[in-house]
Amino acid sequence: MTPTHEVVNQPQPLAGYNLFDGNRGLRDALKFNAPALDVAELSSLGATLGSAQMQTHARLANVHTPQLHTHDRFGRRVDEVEFHPSYHVLMRAAVEAGLHGTPWAREGEKSPHPSPPPEGEGANAHVLRAAGFMLFTELEPSILCPISMTYAVTPALRGNAAIYNDWGPRLTSRAYDPQLKHWRDKAGVTMGMGMTEKQGGSDVRANTTVAVPDGEDAWGKRYRITGHKWFFSAPMCDAFLVLAQAPAGLTCFFLPRVLEDGSLNAIHIQRLKDKLGNKANASSEVEFHSAQAWLVGDEGRGVPQILEMGTMTRLDCALGTSGLMRQALSIALNHCSQRLAFGKRLIEQPLMRNVLADLALESEAATALSIRLARAFDRSSDEHERVMARVLTPISKFWICKRGSHFAQEAMECLGGNGYVEEGGEGIMARIYREMPLNSIWEGAGNIMSLDLMRALRKADVAAALAAELAPAKGAHAALDRMIASLPMRVEEMASEMHARRLAQDVALAVQAALLFQSAPAPLFAAFCDSRIAGNWGHAFGTLGAATDFDTIIERAMP
Known part of the structure; x- marks a missing residue:
């Protein structure tokens, strides 16, 4: 007779395996779309992401969800989100794997209309990154929000050459630094986006956030932005591309968290969203109180x-x-x-x-x-x-x-x-x-x-x-x-x-x-x-x- 406390017929969990090597569909898709691609990096990443240790970090990052601190104990605004250490382990792994801005670091990609490099790994940078992104999603998807946004906004910064020259190398760096400090003091940075507002959602033309011209400096035309964003994910990123109504219409702006003098920009985090899933990622509502921002592209070309x-x-x-x-x-x-x-x-x-x-x-x-x-x-x-x-x-x-x-x-x-x-x-x-x-x-x-x-x-x-x-x-x-x-x-x-x-x-x-x-x-x-x-x-x-x-x-x- 089997004792009642003896556990039988319960499967062993899936851990300690290589996510890439065992995925025949992905391997054949890569062979078809990028036959010259060297997949050794993906195999190494697959082994890391399939480990029991990384699965534990993924679990902890979701159990111990981000915590918002709007003020310090003396009453000063700090607008910081605190994450569990496992979140930073996962973020560091994603950045070191090049899942953020590294495809844009290819030779010739700094021109407005780049030509693809010769056939080989350089020519398949987006495919390589896509496969790695898929593998990381199997481990933990929600921390990939700032990774994805950094990937998306990096080429848009070419609309402001001065900012791109300063920030581009750090956006494509494989160094992860979670500290909220001036960009010059960081080897690597991440970026987010702020587009939707409570009254508009997908209809961004209904945005009410206003940008007022505020002179020029080394980064070009500077503005003061006042308004809000209803969904502002990953508010601890180093900077954001945001939409606001300028004199010529809806326009895209670069809005850093830390200003040149080391002070925090006027981005006030109102609350974190209580979401169905995506728990390890901090999605927030924010208000801009005459926050400093710089023009990216042309006024009126935000959409x-x-x-x-x-x-x-x-x-x-x-x-x-x-x-x-x-x-x-x-x-x-x-x-x-x-x-x-x-x-x-x-x-x-x-x-x-x-x-x-x-x-x-x-x-x-x-x-x-x-x-x-x-x-x-x-x-x-x-x-x-x-x-x-x-x-x-x-x-x-x-x-x-x-x-x-x-x-x-x-x-x-x-x-x-x-x-x-x-x-x-x-x-x-x-x-x-x-x-x-x-x-x-x-x-x-x-x-x-x-x-x-x-x-x-x-x-x-x-x-x-x-x-x-x-x-x-x-x-x-x-x-x-x-x-x-x-x-x-x-x-x-x-x-x-x-x-x-x-x-x-x-x-x-x-x-x-x-x-x-x-x-x-x-x-x-x-x-x-x-x-x-x-x-x-x-x-x-x-x-x-x-x-x-x-x-x-x-x-x-x-x-």
Whole structure:
């Protein structure tokens, strides 16, 4: 008789493994999109991020959430956010891995219209960074908010050459310094963004924050900014790009935390947001009380600049969700390969095999599309790649992020009650589930992405670009051929917003299928097309057709 206190049939947590080496879908996506890429750095990063020690830091950073201190004990404003030491361990690891501004440090990237470097690692800097970002998301996504924003705003600073010359080398440095002090005293810095306001949200043209000219200095035109921001994430960054209404209209400004004389800029943190997930990241509401800021770009050109930065953060939303999918799938596979039920391991039960294979299809398709989008960033001098970047950004952000929450719920169900609890290795699943909706909402929700796709359709020869992108897969699957044939007319005739979401979905599915045809085993491609495109699929995961090669798909997905 087994003593009641003896624990049996509880799977060992997934720890002490290499996130990169075990991810065949990611490795093949990199081989397809950047065949010359040296992946040794990614393998090393994957081993670090899969360690039990780093998993502990991720847990602690979420359990011990940021604390706001508006004043010191003498009543002076300090506006500081205190983080658990594990937060800084994670931030240092992300910066040292080059997941922030390092792609912009490439030779020739300081010119306003840089040309890509020769083929090799330099030519694939955004793909390399994208793969690392995905791997880090598997460990802990919420600390990546300031990392992502630093990546997005660094090239925008070229709109003010003096600031870029001073801050650029520190923004691309792999040194992490969490201290709030003057930028000259730091080897590395991070940046954030302040765009949305309580009355406008995504409608930034409704912003009421005002910028008043205040002379000139070595950084150019200086302003005084008064107003607020409703979502101001990572308020301990060293500086921010913010939107405010200048005399000529909505304009972009550089706003540092510490001024030249060492005093704090007038950024008053009102409170930290109590969010569903994203717990390790400090999201705040702030007020500007005649804060000093400097013009970046031209007055009245704030919206186009924000859209450029949004393109990069939207890439990170797709990458982040893809990484979370992969981690949720890995945990589910790990659990099901050990847990016994009804005389068999769960992974041997037919219905569970269907669920796991279906999740594996979704995960690899998301990875393939995300890495393909990153490749377009590395080939910005190529006209086809420019068009594809403009189109794939909104559809990737829309479709991959929309699938995330449903995916996480199904993966959690594979663990049963163990997936719903917070503690232990499998407690990561609850954190993933809470995190999933964020990437769909942040940087433009589904409707905003669909409208952005419509704008792209009006400005570029999208039909021809899509035809070229999908051509390699023509003839590979009858249902995919029918979808490919229908897209040019649908793209050219897109006039009603009512159908924008459906078009975004179908373009995403077609591109995912074409990518899987070129980078994944034939059984995986066939199962994806049969289910997602031919319709041999239900309304929930685990409804793949009986002819699916479950063995090949599940074996490929094992971590």
